[in-house]
Structure formats: C-alpha cells, structure tokens
Amino acid sequence: MTRPIPMVDLKAQHAALGPEIDEVIAAVLESTRFVLGPNVEAFEREAAEYLGVVHAIGCASGTDALMLALAAAGVGPGDEVITTAFTFFGTAEAICLVGATPVFVDIDPRTFNLDVALVEAAVTPRTAAIIPVHLFGQPADIAGVCALCERHGLLLVEDCAQSFGAGLDGTKAGAFGDFGCFSFFPSKNLGGCGDGGMVTTRSDAMARRLRALRNHGSHVTYRHERIGYNSRLDELQAAILRVKLRHIDRYNAERRRVASRYDALLQGLPLQTPFEARAGTHVYHQYTILSDMRDALAASLRNEHIACAIHYPTPLHHQEAFADLVGVGPLPVSKSVSQQCLSLPMYPELPDHDIERIVEVIKSSACDTRPRP
Numbered sequence: 190m191t192r193p194i195p196m197v198d199l200k201a202q203h204a205a206l207g208p209e210i211d212e213v214i215a216a217v218l219e220s221t222r223f224v225l226g227p228n229v230e231a232f233e234r235e236a237a238e239y240l241g242v243v244h245a246i247g248c249a250s251g252t253d254a255l256m257l258a259l260a261a262a263g264v265g266p267g268d269e270v271i272t273t274a275f276t277f278f279g280t281a282e283a284i285c286l287v288g289a290t291p292v293f294v295d296i297d298p299r300t301f302n303l304d305v306a307l308v309e310a311a312v313t314p315r316t317a318a319i320i321p322v323h324l325f326g327q328p329a330d331i332a333g334v335c336a337l338c339e340r341h342g343l344l345l346v347e348d349c350a351q352s353f354g355a356g357l358d359g360t361k362a363g364a365f366g367d368f369g370c371f372s373f374f375p376s377k378n379l380g381g382c383g384d385g386g387m388v389t390t391r392s393d394a395m396a397r398r399l400r401a402l403r404n405h406g407s408h409v410t411y412r413h414e415r416i417g418y419n420s421r422l423d424e425l426q427a428a429i430l431r432v433k434l435r436h437i438d439r440y441n442a443e444r445r446r447v448a449s450r451y452d453a454l455l456q457g458l459p460l461q462t463p464f465e466a467r468a469g470t471h472v473y474h475q476y477t478i479l480s481d482m483r484d485a486l487a488a489s490l491r492n493e494h495i496a497c498a499i500h501y502p503t504p505l506h507h508q509e510a511f512a513d514l515v516g517v518g519p520l521p522v523s524k525s526v527s528q529q530c531l532s533l534p535m536y537p538e539l540p541d542h543d544i545e546r547i548v549e550v551i552k553s554s555a556c557d558t559r560p561r562p
C-alpha cells in the first residue's frame with residue numbers, strides 16, 4: 190500500500206519540536222497549577238506582542254472567543270449580527286449563543302470572504318455588529334468592512350480562527366476590529382493539544398470585562414459582579430502554545446511554500462486554484478480548489494490514500510439549525526462554492542514529493558473524467 194498522506198500531520202510538528210514540548214508539559218504537571226496560571230499570563234502577553242494588539246485574553250475555544258466578545262459588548266436578544274454564509278458553523282453559533290440573530294451575506298467568488306458590496310443592504314436598525322471571517326487564512330476585505338462599521342456605528346468582530354499571523358499593510362488579523370477572536374483547536378495554524386481560544390481588543394474596559402466573563406463574572410475569588418461563563422485557557426495548552434508561537438512565522442511561510450508548489454503544478458488543469466488578493470498575507474490554513482467534478486476528484490484522491498476535505502459542504506443558511514431564520518436570500522455564490530470546493534492536504538511539513546504525488550492523482554483523475562480537446 191502506498192503511504193497515506195493526511196490533511197494535517199501533527200506528529201511531524203511535534204516530533205520536530207521534540208523535547209521542548211515534553212519539558213513544558215512536565216513543568217506544568219510538576220507545578221499542579223492547571224487553570225489560569227503563569228503560562229496563560231505569559232502566552233497572553235506574547236501573543237498580544239506578536240499580533241500588535243493591546244490586550245489578549247485566553248479562553249476555552251474559538252467559538253467561546255466570539256461569544257465572549259459579543260457578550261462583553263452587550264450584543265444580545267433583539268440584535269442582528271451580519272456574517273458570511275460560508276464559514277465554519279461556530280461563527281454563527283456564537284451569535285445565537287448570546288441570543289442575537291445571524292444575518293447571512295454572500296461571498297466573493299474569488300476569495301470566498303464576505304462580499305462587502307452586499308453587506309450594506311443587509312444593515313437594518315437592529316444591526317449591532319459585523320463578523321467578517323478571514324477564511325482559509327486570507328484577510329477579508331477589512332477596509333470595506335471598517336468603513337461600513339464606521340458609517341453605521343457597528344461593532345467589528347474579526348473571526349481569526351483560521352488566520353493566526355495573516356496580515357494586511359503591516360497590521361495583523363485581529364488588530365483591525367473592536368475584537369479579534371482566535372481558535373487554538375489542534376488543526377489551526379497555531380494549535381494546541383486540545384481546545385483553546387483567545388480574544389484580542391484595544392479597549393481596557395472590554396479587556397477587563399472579558400477577564401471577568403470568562404471566569405464566572407469574577408475578578409476576585411468568590412465575588413461575582415455579573416453572570417459569566419466557565420471559559421478559561423488551561424496551563425498545559427498555554428505552555429504548548431508558547432512553544433509553537435515562537436515558530437509561527439516559519440510554519441506560515443512553509444504553508445505558503447506548499448501553496449505556491451500546488452499553484453505551479455496545477456496550472457492549466459480544468460480547476461480553480463486559490464485566488465490571492467494582492468493586498469495582504471494569506472497564511473493558507475486551507476488550500477481549497479474549485480472543480481465541477483469535485484466528488485470524482487475526492488474519490489480518486491481517497492482511492493490513493495490521500496486525504497482531502499470539503500470546507501464546507503453546506504452553507505450556513507441551509508443548515509438545519511438555522512431553518513427558522515426568515516428572509517435569507519438565495520446566496521448563490523456560497524451555494525455553488527460549497528458544491529465545488531475541495532481542500533487538499535496542507536501543513537508546514539508537507540514535502541514537495543508528496544505535493545507532486547497529490548497533483549499526479551488530480552491530473553490523471555481530471556483527464557479520465559474530462560477529455561480535453
């Protein structure tokens with residue numbers, strides 16, 4: 190059997206870090222300080238410095254990061270929050286968890302990010318916030334969203350779950366909006382060995398509120414100023430993330446190497462390779478192609494023990510959980526992209542010869558099913 194190629198190879202990443210990871214894990218076990226300790230404080234400081242933000246507040250997941258940001262800003266029942274229909278479910282779930290209503294807008298067919306030209310029409314007197322997602326690691330049209338938020342007095346919450354280290358004109362994703370929300374789920378560009386998340390903000394008042402909200406509404410043990418959540422980053426995750434944060438620029442550069450190798454080898458085939466907007470640094474959380482024979486392509490890859498994934502098969506306005514939402518338009522771009530998208534293996538350690546093998550399979554599959562003149 191040929192050697193399988195996974196979507197993500199965390200074994201390779203951890204092997205390369207070697208004893209560094211083992212040592213910090215052992216130190217946390219030795220300390221018996223497991224929740225909100227010195228590693229969380231240090232990681233928050235180091236992440237804030239790396240991202241160029243004033244405050245970073247660790248929490249339990251990326252979904253919680255979004256929920257905590259909305260809750261801190263007072264977004265709740267009766268409010269509408271505009272976001273993209275083409276993203277991971279958690280983006281919109283967080284809106285519902287604070288009692289607000291998601292309003293889905295269609296995407297740009299090239300970047301798969303929120304189509305800002307369509308957002309204005311979705312703004313109503315109830316709109317409280319916009320959540321653009323920097324999907325697959327590519328910065329959303331942040332200038333357009335910022336202008337809209339200013340014009341209408343709306344909160345800007347960036348979903349940076351897939352874009353740690355992505356940037357635009359010298360500013361990192363998570364430093365543009367009122368809040369930046371990150372996930373450290375193991376497969377993200379910066380991932381822990383379990384769940385984790387973080388909110389960034391430049392507001393001292395919001396940072397203070399977030400620190401209470403993530404910890405049962407409390408700043409001082411057994412004094413509770415408000416109803417909060419149990420959503421904390423643990424010391425083991427923070428210690429591991431501190432090690433990986435030191436390598437994030439190299440990881441992202443290697444992801445860009447993999448992407449440009451794919452780009453070069455896939456040229457001329459009847460499929461659409463990822464579009465990179467000229468402005469901004471794409472950090473390729475995913476390398477996602479479009480093909481009108483996506484399912485045949487996926488079957489050929491799997492047949493050769495090469496993993497692939499569909500991000501995402503169902504746009505959010507077609508999810509059962511949102512069946513009750515009224516007045517959602519047809520959102521044709523989200524729908525057609527969801528039918529054609531296919532993500533290929535993408536991780537910093539993916540060797541060139543594996544990329545070549547993946548492309549060979551795609552080439553023979555493409556030639557099988559579509560004879561070209």
Ligand SMILES: *Cc1c(COP(=O)(O)O)cnc(C)c1O
Binds near residue numbers: 350351372373
């Ligand atoms: C992963 C992800 C989330 C949720 O993060 P979790 O840590 O899994 O809760 C939210 N939005 C996007 C775009 C994501 O990719």
